[in-house]
Structures are given as C-alpha cells and as structure tokens.
Amino acid sequence: MDSIIVGFSRPKAFFEPFSWLIRLFTWCPFSHAYIRYENTYANRNMVFQASGLKVNFMGQLMFDGEEDVYAEFNIPVSDATKLGVIQFAIDNVGTPYAIGQILGFPIVWFMAMFGKKIKNPFYSGSNYFCSELVCDVLNSIDGANLDASTMTPKDLYNWIVAQGFKSV
Numbered sequence: 001m002d003s004i005i006v007g008f009s010r011p012k013a014f015f016e017p018f019s020w021l022i023r024l025f026t027w028c029p030f031s032h033a034y035i036r037y038e039n040t041y042a043n044r045n046m047v048f049q050a051s052g053l054k055v056n057f058m059g060q061l062m063f064d065g066e067e068d069v070y071a072e073f074n075i076p077v078s079d080a081t082k083l084g085v086i087q088f089a090i091d092n093v094g095t096p097y098a099i100g101q102i103l104g105f106p107i108v109w110f111m112a113m114f115g116k117k118i119k120n121p122f123y124s125g126s127n128y129f130c131s132e133l134v135c136d137v138l139n140s141i142d143g144a145n146l147d148a149s150t151m152t153p154k155d156l157y158n159w160i161v162a163q164g165f166k167s168v
Helices: 017-026 060-066 079-092 099-113 130-142 153-163
Strands: 002-011 032-039 044-051 054-059 067-077
Touching (some): 002 079, 002 130, 002 153, 017 099, 017 153, 032 060, 032 153, 044 130, 054 060, 067 079, 067 130, 079 130
Antiparallel strands (some): 002 067, 032 044
16 A cells, blocks of 8 residues: 655745635645655655646755645545556646636635535636645545535645644
C-alpha cells in the first residue's frame, strides 16, 4: 500500500492579498490545498498544485521555502491508484488557474446568507483552483463525490478530518 498526502498551507510572504482574502472570507488560518507524493525514481517529494496562473509541480524543498504548511494528511492508495494520480497530474500540468471561479465564491456566499444554495456562476470545468484540483483527485481515488466547484480549502480540510485520515 502506498499513499499520497493532501496538505493545507499559506504563503510565507507577507504581501499576499489573494491569500488574505481567502482567509478572511473563510475565517481560516490557511488559503491553499495541494497534493504531495513521493517520486521514487527521483527520490524526491513533489507538490502538485494550482497556484499562480497554472496547475504546476514543485519540489518539496522549494515549496517549503515559499509556504507555511498548516496540516498534511496521509491518504492510503494502491500502487495502481497512485500511478493514476500521477498520470492525472502530468496530464493537467499547465491547465489555467480558475480565477473566474474564485471570483464567483463571494456570490455563492452572499446567496447563502439568504438561505439560497447556488452553484458557482463562473464554474468552467476546464480550469482549476487549488481545492478543486485536490477534490478531483480525491473523487478519482475513492469516489468521494465532493462538489469540487464549491469546495474551499477550509471545506476540504473539514471533510478530510471528518473522514478520519491520519495527520502526517
């Protein structure tokens, strides 16, 4: 049995207004979700994430220099499933970051204040934001059936904790 890691973090840099807004709207100490896995061939840990303007990979050492990790959780997977996750990652590197979808979250939250549950009006299905990317990976692993289009990093964190996955 192998594993992947689902992690949550925030930037180390002080001036990160996008992270500030996410943390403010979600009342949460982190603003980012990612997948980390061991590349046994290169003997390195790789971080797969949606950040900046695209979906990308980053070595763990560089990631740790840029991000403060809040929590990480071990997700047990078979070798075949891990291979599928890595193939999904490779196939999606370079996909644009879903800036429009992020802008749709305040609309969803505003409507929720009035008891109306709506889908993100700017959902595209072809772009990713960080927690959406992680949700799609988790949905592919065990059919979690998470609504990736509306899942914030905080929502994803709460779901993982509720599932009883072990903290790393």
